[in-house]
Amino acid sequence: MNEKYSTWAKNELEKVKEKIEWVSENNKYKLPYTTDENGIFDNRADSKKEFRIDDGPNWWTNGFWAGILWLIYQDTKASKYCDYARIQEKMLMPVFDMYYGLHHDVGFMFVPSAVADYRLTGNEESRKTALHAASLLAGRFNAKGNYIRAWNDFDDSDTRGWAIIDCMFNISLLFWAGKETNDPRFTHIAKAHATTVMNAFIRENGSVCHIVEFDPETGKRIKSYGGQGYAHGSSWTRGQGWGLYGFVNAYMNSYDGAYLKTAEKIADFCVSKIDDSGIIPIDFDQPKEPAYEDSCGACIMAGGLIELSWQTEDANKKAVYLETAYKIIKAIAENRADYSRNCEAIVQNCSASYYNKIHHETMVYADYFYIEALYKLAGSEFKMW
Ligand code: GLY
Numbered sequence: 001m002n003e004k005y006s007t008w009a010k011n012e013l014e015k016v017k018e019k020i021e022w023v024s025e026n027n028k029y030k031l032p033y034t035t036d037e038n039g040i041f042d043n044r045a046d047s048k049k050e051f052r053i054d055d056g057p058n059w060w061t062n063g064f065w066a067g068i069l070w071l072i073y074q075d076t077k078a079s080k081y082c083d084y085a086r087i088q089e090k091m092l093m094p095v096f097d098m099y100y101g102l103h104h105d106v107g108f109m110f111v112p113s114a115v116a117d118y119r120l121t122g123n124e125e126s127r128k129t130a131l132h133a134a135s136l137l138a139g140r141f142n143a144k145g146n147y148i149r150a151w152n153d154f155d156d157s158d159t160r161g162w163a164i165i166d167c168m169f170n171i172s173l174l175f176w177a178g179k180e181t182n183d184p185r186f187t188h189i190a191k192a193h194a195t196t197v198m199n200a201f202i203r204e205n206g207s208v209c210h211i212v213e214f215d216p217e218t219g220k221r222i223k224s225y226g227g228q229g230y231a232h233g234s235s236w237t238r239g240q241g242w243g244l245y246g247f248v249n250a251y252m253n254s255y256d257g258a259y260l261k262t263a264e265k266i267a268d269f270c271v272s273k274i275d276d277s278g279i280i281p282i283d284f285d286q287p288k289e290p291a292y293e294d295s296c297g298a299c300i301m302a303g304g305l306i307e308l309s310w311q312t313e314d315a316n317k318k319a320v321y322l323e324t325a326y327k328i329i330k331a332i333a334e335n336r337a338d339y340s341r342n343c344e345a346i347v348q349n350c351s352a353s354y355y356n357k358i359h360h361e362t363m364v365y366a367d368y369f370y371i372e373a374l375y376k377l378a379g380s381e382f383k384m385w
Contacts, residue, residue, distance in 0.1 A: 009377035013378055035362045057101075069084050070113075070116040106170065115176055147192075160216040162211055171190040179253075190254075202266065206267075237280050264312060282353075295347045305322070346371075
């Protein structure tokens with residue numbers, strides 16, 4: 001890694017480690033997602049609270065606090081991070097019995113928790129947990145449409161034919177399981193889904209659809225939906241990040257050159273939209289005002305650009321992707337990172353969705369992707385996905 005980036009990132013990581021040191025003590029027995037007005041993390045495992053079936057312990061981001069702990073562990077080797085991450089893994093175990101609340105996001109839940117544990121420590125229990133999750137994910141595959149169904153129905157909606165761009169990350173669980181068991185079933189499903197997404201989600205200009213609906217009986221593409229972005233046909237930036245980074249991961253897991261080209265196409269579109277500030281809006285097509293941001297999408301996009309800069313053959317693109325990623329992460333570090341004791345989360349100004357009432361909140365996975373991007377810039381060779 002270029003020294004300019006690594007020296008800067010290592011310095012930033014010192015501040016991160018200082019913060020995670022005390023935040024991890026406060027959150028040993030919580031599944032945190034966002035912080036309240038006092039800067040304290042909530043707890044998705046709070047048994048006194050009532051959650052929707054896919055929320056609470058089933059909430060899709062519940063693997064990311066463990067992921068942060070494993071990122072710090074792979075660097076420091078401090079045993080407390082391993083111990084605390086394993087508490088998180090245990091807290092996720094009841095979801096297998098709940099079953100109905102689980103959907104395609106088992107990849108987000110179990111890659112940064114169980115797979116990370118197994119990769120870093122060889123823990124056999126974690127391997128079993130992760131294979132269990134991978135089998136559930138594989139079971140969501142629609143063989144006619146070659147897509148993984150995203151969500152379940154909790155009311156009278158019908159999402160049997162829905163696939164979403166975010167799932168490009170979840171299929172890393174399948175690629176891992178395929179390699180781990182030497183059973184190509186998992187890999188076939190991951191590749192079939194990625195190829196469908198490549199053909200049905202990615203627009204000519206490199207922007208991506210968030211949700212695409214297929215006919216679950218015939219597999220035919222029916223239509224797309226705007227999802228969490230500004231409008232139908234617009235480019236939700238976190239979705240751009242899921243697609244960009246997801247296709248780099250699919251390439252690194254399969255060496256299928258079409259996935260690398262797709263990642264470059266999405267990346268080139270993103271690079272053309274990012275201004276000098278490095279601050280990322282919720283949607284590249286949103287109006288100038290209100291100036292809603294999504295620091296979380298920013299960190300995901302940056303992580304994808306760094307990985308892509310290492311994979312692409314094109315020397316010019318390599319430099320552009322890396323410099324753009326640096327600009328994004330530096331903008332977060334200088335303007336949106338809170339290293340104080342006023343808030344347990346680091347990354348500020350995250351937005352779940354353009355039309356949510358709340359914007360500019362904290363999200364545990366923004367911290368995860370921020371820290372992960374810093375480790376990449378610092379030259380760490382650990383790969384989560
Ligand atoms: N995976 C859902 C989101 O990015 O908000």
